[in-house]
């Protein structure tokens with residue numbers, strides 16, 4: 001391959017950031033200074049190309065350090081990894097968090113998605129626009145963007161600020177007000193902050209937990225500084241999102257609010273790593289048998305039996321095999337995985353280790369969305385501590401089992417939660433879904449057999465291994481076994497993550513949350529609609545609260561549990577505006593590969609805008625929506641396009657969003 | 667010329683039905699192959715006879731019994747006892763919508779097959795309303811992933827933008843691009859290994875681009891024109907053809923095609939000269955040629971001026 005590079009020279013900070021990920025260059029061939037000895041041999045090629053999966057981490061490193069990716073920085077990354085610049089450019093421009101244009105160091109993501117829209121994110125945006133200009137304007141000290149769901153829906157409206165530097169810093173404002181978000185004049189350094197001021201300080205931090213300093217632990221390397229940016233009040237601890245915290249009957253949320261999420265000792269003192277020991281005793285086949293017997297099905301949305309997935313992967317002849325924890329959590333209204341990762345990070349590490357053992361995998365990846373700085377920080381810490389105690393690495397607990405985990409951080413793309421898009425994203429390609437077959441079990445990441453599971457699915461494996469599959473299967477109903485997490489937000493008294501055994505109905509869950517409560521005028525609020533399963537799920541009416549929250553129950557009611565979203569909308573919400581927002585979400589998040597989704601989501605949004613403003617022919621537009629929707633569902637490559645019309649369809653048919661239904665005539 | 671002799675074990679045959687008709691094809695064949703075998707016409711756009719299918723356009727979808735969604739005929743392999751329907755209500759609907767969605771967002775005026783398919787599937791792209799104004803040059807490329815301004819819904823958004831004319835040999839009119847990925851694959855690892863172009867951006871705003879949207883002369887492009895060879899829409903076009911079309915002198919009916927051997931070197935690539943009024947107006951290459959599979963280098967593709975130079979002496 002004879003690649004063509006630009007002649008631009010990277011800044012020192014850019015070079016340093018890249019070298020910190022890739023190590024220093026060996027020779028002139030991979031981006032170092034050209035020396036006479038370089039003329040005697042050629043190197044790079046296959047070896048460098050074999051590290052293509054470091055493209056995404058390298059792009060993050062530059063973006064985190066200087067706030068944007070210059071031509072020279074991209075060129076340097078390409079030289080180091082032997083990647084054609086046109087391809088790397090295609091990857092960088094795929095992600096919302098990267099900028100290829102110079103911009104201020106601080107970027108604020110203001111959520112305008114469903115739960116936040118219901119909590120008046122519009123006026124937050126209006127105030128921001130008035131104070132500092134339109135979203136994306138880059139002449140001030142910081143820039144802001146409207147963002148899809150940030151996974152902080154229980155504290156809507158939410159905003160996350162990220163500031164480039166060494167190390168980068170963040171803050172979370174939720175509920176956000178405009179004064180928290182706008183930095184004080186001079187607060188954002190124009191040039192890089194001095195290293196001393198922002199050294200990886202292990203002091204009190206504003207993010208709810210000062211890192212514990214027990215033992216003579218090695219100096220940690222985490223992506224973000226634990227010291228959050230000044231401005232918003234300190235983020236409440238993770239267990240604030242769990243109203244049931246401390247209840248001894250909890251299974252999945254048992255440790256949340258009980259253990260210190262930064263301490264491995266505390267985790268072990270609370271039953272941590274007992275499941276791994278038990279798993280190692282059971283043997284790989286034994287673990288898979290328990291998981292199969294448990295009846296556990298995936299909690300990421302597709303409800304596929306986990307035992308079957310693992311059995312398929314473990315039996316494949318090809319090696320190495322991989323396991324992946326899908327922590328991309330970007331389905332609007334979903335925040336359970338965040339709470340698990342922040343409140344009990346070691347449980348995710350332990351569960352993925354068991355998955356690695358059962359599937360005979362060489363390596364595990366955690367693919368976490370880019371907008372979860374606190375969860376990232378806590379997982380990085382947890383992995384480092386687990387390595388130091390031989391709970392990861394070679395010969396784990398003296399059993400001869402070798403396994404390690406790497407974290408890969410997404411960069412703002414909902415589609416990168418789709419399992420095959422994750423593979424491409426990890427491999428340093430654009431996060432476009434692959435067509436199936438072949439399925440991940442046969443050919444997953446790096447073309448090898450891969451078992452990929454949602455965070456919540458994996459965490460269920462711990463009680464399964466400890467109690468045994470059959471005992472676990474006795475919880476719940478029929479095909480829906482075990483405990484389930486629900487992400488309740490919107491018009492309820494106590495939003496948050498709730499754990500219930502499968503079998504409760506929507507009304508019972510709403511009661512646990514204190515009901516819809518009273519509005520600001522003191523009158524009892526009326527639930528108008530409940531969005532079940534997120535933007536890819538569907539609406540049910542506020543008077544359909546008898547729907548059982550099981551996979552079968554939801555399906556029989558023509559709904560879906562999806563990722564466990566229960567988003568309650570009362571009468572005060574402008575439903576048609578919410579539908580336009582959902583359409584805009586799918587348009588923004590379509591990868592663009594296939595026509596039904598790439599163009600269909602645009603036409604869907606246009607028709608919904610006309611319907612909501614009363615500017616088109618109502619019947620024609622409803623029929624058009626249905627026709628486009630049917631084709632998206634039937635002919636799209638992946639689940640995004642296939643579900644992009646679900647919520648809109650349910651709003652039309654079930655809620656009567658645009659008036660009574662008539663036979664569509666064209 | 668001798669015919670290539672197949673070596674290796676003969677492939678097992680699999681049996682399936684296409685619209686009720688039994689067909690036996692070698693294992694590994696696609697549904698499209700099976701349809702060809704029984705003489706069923708399936709529209710295709712992103713499928714390329716010399717490339718690995720990307721199954722991106724979805725105009726070739728068919729219904730496979732038992733499958734939840736429709737499947738792309740161009741890439742799905744035939745399995746034993748598969749039952750395929752190519753003209754069911756669902757198939758016709760999705761094909762019609764793909765044609766309408768593309769037709770309403772892309773300039774398909776130079777894409778062969780479109781008028782006939784639109785008629786066959788009763789596709790009326792104008793249903794989505796008047797077309798939005800084309801974007802100014804460079805505006806689409808500058809859009810940030812995951813962000814757009816919601817319009818008023820009164821005009822159908824398109825990908826149209828001015829034609830990129832930055833070199834003497836060929837033009838890129840991405841307002842005609844259906845995002846079939848074929849040029850990218852031909853330029854990259856499937857044929858040319860130059861990697862001058864890639865897909866950039868995301869969703870509706872994605873497009874084919876050099877790094878940082880550089881002009882072709884500043885990019886890695888070597889002007890082999892192998893991207894033009896596979897482009898199904900005329901988005902990539904010889905500058906000569908583009909200019910004749912602008913002047914209204916392009917007249918395909920009155921062109922002759924002569925396949926001959928490139929004189930520049932010993933590889934012996936086949937070149938097909940398209941000649942109108944005794945002038946070479948463009949050069950293609952036969953896709954079934956075992957040496958080149960439709961690929962050429964800059965000399966065979968664009969180096970024909972000396973032939974006509976003689977005439978003016």
Ligand SMILES: Cc1cc2nc3c(=O)[nH]c(=O)nc-3n(C[C@H](O)[C@H](O)[C@H](O)COP(=O)(O)O)c2cc1C
Nearest residue numbers: 298299300326328329330417418419453454457639
């Ligand atoms: C557009 C799209 C987005 C998805 N996002 C997520 C996600 O953020 N987290 C997740 O666990 N699964 C997500 N999925 C589902 C995954 O593709 C996959 O089914 C899941 O990770 C499998 O794990 P499970 O069996 O444990 O549920 C998504 C699917 C689609 C189609």
Ligand code: SF4
Nearest residue numbers: 591593594597638641
């Ligand atoms: S359905 Fe949408 S997101 Fe999925 S592959 Fe097609 S364009 Fe991409």
Ligand code: SF4
Nearest residue numbers: 853887888890891893
């Ligand atoms: S002419 Fe050749 S090198 Fe240039 S973009 Fe097309 S395929 Fe790539």
Ligand code: SF4
Nearest residue numbers: 843844846847849897
């Ligand atoms: S330019 Fe042509 S070949 Fe390339 S993606 Fe567009 S339509 Fe396909």
Ligand code: FES
Nearest residue numbers: 111116150152153
């Ligand atoms: S954080 Fe705003 S909708 Fe989820």
Ligand code: FES
Nearest residue numbers: 721723724726740
């Ligand atoms: S021709 Fe099959 S999907 Fe495009």
